[in-house]
Amino acid sequence: MKTPFAQRRRALRAKIAVKGLSGIVSTNPADWYYLTGFTGEAGALLILRKGAALVTDGRFTAQAEEETSGIRIVKQNGSLTSSVGTWLRGLGRGKIGFDAAQISVEQFRTLRRTAGARVRWVAAGGEIGSLRQVKEPSEIAQMRKAALLVGDVLSAALKLLKPGVSEIEIAAEIEYQMRSWGASGPAFETIVAFGTRSAHPHARPSEKRLRKNELVVLDLGVILGHYCSDITRTVFVGRAPARIRRWYRAVQEAQAAAVGAARAGITCGDVDAAARGVLAHYRLDKYFVHSTGHGLGLEVHEDPRVARGQKRVLVSGNVITIEPGVYVPGVGGIRIEDDVAVHAGRTEVLTQVPRNLIEI
Ligand SMILES: [Mn+2]
Secondary structure, X not given: OXXXXXXXXXXXXXXXXXOOOOEEEEOOHHHHHHHHOOOOOOOEEEEEOOXXXXXXXXXXXXXXXXXXXXXXXXXXXOXXXXXXXXXXXXXXXXXXXXXXXXXXXXXXXXXXXXXXXXEEEEEOOOHHHHHHOOOOHHHHHHHHHHHHHHHHHHHHHHOOOOOOOEHHHHHHHHHHHHHHOOOOEEOOOOEEEEHHHHHOOOOOOOOOEOOOOEEEEEEEOEEEOOEEOOEEEEEEEOOOOHHHHHHXXXXXXXXXXXXXXXXXXXXXXXXXXXXXXXXXXXXXXXXXXXXXXXXXXOOOOEEEEEOOOOOOEOOOOOEEEEOOEEEEOOOEEEEOEEEEXXXXXXXXXXXXXXXXXXXX
16 A cells, blocks of 8 residues: 655655754654554654654554554663663764654653763754645545534534533533544544633533523534544524624634635735734724634644744645634633635635524
């Protein structure tokens, strides 16, 4: 079977060479899957100019042999970091890149001690992430499926919103549906927030029961075939008052403006500004307390960040969320989120659920 992993390792090696490194180490499972197909939970991957090694413990060595090819599987002996260091010491002289955001100070000290003085360590985070953020067509095809599935789960969940149900009950139904419809699980803990709780952008589901005349924010994502989706919709239980309608219209316009701005050649900061500008026009920008979106892929939050002032330019292959919101303490919150794929001449909205205010 033709897999993309060897080609991705070649692309990473080209970057390693440009940086003058002998190799790069990653302790992020999403990086291992991207570069080797390994789906285990513990280990460290070393991609060297020539060759690659995956250090993992006895729970995962057989799995690693089955899932990967062209990778040397090294069984962990002692701690993970001392095993990596000892293995590198055996290679001799070298300059190894590591991601300072992945490795703790204690782990770093062990790596340095066990690898010895002939191995130099260079902070070189973001090299694998910069490859991962430009999706291949087959990755976008998988993300399209993940986005359609989460839309179906969301649409089904809307039918369950009746006065008296609790946030936890809705979240449980949502996560049950995800798996029964083929997802390997939720991409993150499902957010179900009723009434004033919706003013907290990342409210955790509670025992709170739904009442009439409340806002409901549902924010959910699935992992399907290793790739994440992420969607948010806000509905009103009953007939929405004028103030809520106005806020909703503002968020909907802000979201449409940012989706319209998201195209190859535009900075992420400009996408963020498109949403923020609409909310400022409505004098609601002070209630928009987070960034406009984030990259999406093997992880639910990855590069590029779609935030204020971000200079990163969108390129064909980026997949990002666009999710502006307003959150008025003591009243409630409104957020609308879609996943979009940037192509050379167009931007494709992957999530397919209507965005107009739904009153139930
Ligand atoms: Mn999101």
